[in-house]
Amino acid sequence: MPPLLRAVRRLARAYRLPADVRARLVLSVADLVEGQLQAGRTVILETGQEAGADADSYVLAVTLRCPQVPGPLTASGLPLPATKLSPGSVTWRFTIPLPPGRLLSSSLPDDVSSRRDPWPDRTPWxxxxxxxxxxxxxxxxxxxxxxxxxxxxxxxxxxxxxxxxxxxxxxxxxxxxxxxxxxxxxxxxxxxRPPPLSVDGLELAVHYEPADAHAPTGGDLYDWFTLPDGTLHITVVDALGHGLGSTRSALDVTHTVRTLALEGHPLQSILARTHEILMPLAPDLMATVLLARLDPASGKLQLASGSHPPALLVPADGEALYLEAKGRGIGFPLPGSEQVLHADIGPGDLLILYTDGLTESRRDPIEGEKRLTAAARRLAARPLREIPSSLAAEMRSIVLHPDDTLALAIRMTRSDP
Missing domain, CATH: 1.20.5 (Single alpha-helices involved in coiled-coils or other helix-helix interfaces)
Incomplete structure (x- = not known):
């Protein structure tokens, strides 16, 4: 091994290969031949010169041959990657610049000690x-x-x-x-949304919470106004979908209902008539609707529903109960109210109107209605303006099914209107 490595160094030094390239060539030769020499096989080092890509340089080819190797030489991972591989040999090629004014000899000698070599370095070392x-x-x-x-x-x-x-x-x-x-x-x-409404004998409060805080418009909408006879009319709508499309649908419903109510249509016929008016204009519209009319003087309540969750009545004295009117919503088969439900509201009684986002946040409407009843009874004594938002906070403490949520509270005052 030492004589071979000395020959490689002498060859690299003669042709002025950079020191780091020379070191990599020496290490590569050592890696290749160590096993061959230990097995007693012959190793041959050859050099050759080839014409370069231009007249100012030539190519030095250094080849290591192992004619007795039983299989191909393993040349992967060498410090200096080879440029040519064959079963019994490995070749490295180096571009050597010609000194100024020198031409490559036509004989291309391969003996680095030859005086005809274009540029051998013979500095003692x-x-x-x-x-x-x-x-x-x-x-x-x-x-x-x-x-x-x-x-x-x-x-x-x-x-x-x-x-x-x-x-x-x-x-x-x-x-x-x-x-x-x-x-x-x-x-x-x-x-x-309609502005706050002041009605003698009644307190009103509302809370709305969108499913997405960054898109606060949705299909849950309400409308309230007083009729010419002083009766309070309330419309609660839950249009299918979310975002501006459902908002447009809900607005179509509330505006149509308001027009029909002010024209004097009976409460029971308003939902069916709203369906007839809107379907040619918006055939994909679907919405549940709850209509409520409350006379603040007498406390007489009328409810008409189109597939909407029932209203919750929490009397000042007595058990809370749901007021469920039968009917089907706008865009549903056989739309309209089957009946008008009548009830009496007394001083201090609390009426809750809402959309299903309040009771179905855990995907179980029956369980949600039970929780809403218990929460409304606990909160009934609070100032009315706090009740809708407090109900929403309790009901939506765990949200498995996010949806727009609307809660509206009405309370008869104890003094005469």
Whole structure:
């Protein structure tokens, strides 16, 4: 092994290969032939010269042959990858520049000691000096890589800091846009919903909560107004879907109902007539509707329903009960009210109108109605303005099925209107 490695060093030195390339070539040769020499097989080192790609250089080919190898040489993972492989040989090719004014000999000698060699380096040297030169080249390469690594690491840290700062800015901008959108939607929602209503003898309060806080419009809508005879009319709508499309559907229903109610149509006929008017204009519209009329002077209550959850009555004295009127919603088969339910509301009694988002947040409407009854009884003594939002907070403490939620509370005052 030592004579072979000395020959490789002498060859590389003669052709002025860089010290780091020479070191890699020596290590590659050592890796390839160690097993062959230990097995007593012949190893042949050959050199050849080939014409280069241009007139200013030529190619030095260094070939290592092992004619007795039983199988192909394993040349993977070498410090200096080979440029040509065959079953019994490995070849490396190096581009060698010609000295100024020299032409490549036509004979292309392969003996590095030949005086006809284009550019052999015959500077005296020892193997120790060659090894030290290779080590210095390796250390210099390592140091250069270390400096480059530190530079890249510093640049990467600066880049990461800049990206992080940009990410924070984008998050802040995104949050500003979300808040701006929410405010716009909130203003739109406030515009679409009727203003607070003052009716002698009654207290009114409402709470609305969208399924998506960033899209506060939805299909849950209400309308309230007083008829010419002083009766309070309330419409609660839950249109199928979410977002602006369902809001448009709910508005179509409330506006149609208001028009029919002010024209004097009987309460029982309003839902069926609303269906007849809207279906040609919006054939995909589907909505549940609850209509309520309350005379603040007498406490007489009328309810008409189209597939809507029943109203909840919590008397000041007595058990809470659901007031369920039969009927089918707008866009349903056989739409309209089957009957008008009549009830009496006394001073201090609490009436809750709502959409199914309040009772079906856990996907069980029966369990939701029981929880709503218990919550309404606990909260009945509170100021009315607090009751709808407090009901929503208790009922939606666990939400398995997010939906728009509307809760509306009415209470008869104890004094005469």
């Amino acid at each position: 020892t193997e120790t000096e060659a090894v030290e030169e290779e080590l210095r080249a390796a250390f210099a390469r390592t140091d250069a890589l270390g400096v480059e690594h530190r530079r890249l690491k510093h640049e990467l840290a600066e880049t990461n800091a800049g990206v992080l700062a940009l990410y924070v800015q984008l998050e802040e901008r995104d949050e500003q846009l979300r808040r701006a959108h929410s405010l716009i939607f909130q203003e739109l929602e406030d515009t679409l």
